[in-house]
Amino acid sequence: MWVIAMFDLPVDTKAARRAYARFRKDLLEDGFTMLQFSVYIRHCASIDNAEMHATRMVEKVPEKGEVRFLTITDNQFGRIKVYVGKKRDKPAFGPSQLQLF
Numbered sequence: 001m002w003v004i005a006m007f008d009l010p011v012d013t014k015a016a017r018r019a020y021a022r023f024r025k026d027l028l029e030d031g032f033t034m035l036q037f038s039v040y041i042r043h044c045a046s047i048d049n050a051e052m053h054a055t056r057m058v059e060k061v062p063e064k065g066e067v068r069f070l071t072i073t074d075n076q077f078g079r080i081k082v083y084v085g086k087k088r089d090k091p092a093f094g095p096s097q098l099q100l101f
Helices: 014-029 047-058 074-078
Strands: 002-008 033-036 039-043 066-072
Touching: 002 047, 002 074, 014 039, 047 066
Parallel strands: none
Antiparallel strands: 002 039, 002 066, 033 039
């Protein structure tokens, strides 16, 4: 099982930034790792274990902001498709006509 924590927390004030940092640190201390910005994952042995970690983290959610916990199986996690954007350069133009002289 995988627990995915996705969150949007405000960082507009010093107290909000402190709450954001505290929540992020709590996630890391509970065994979550960053998948991408504001998305953390944790592998769990069973659904009960996954629910325990999600419930534990719910207690630490800051007053403002939103946090969503999603639990998925290993097979579902394995089917996640990752796309990485690439800025492609235009191909270099070669000579349009060969000049011999």
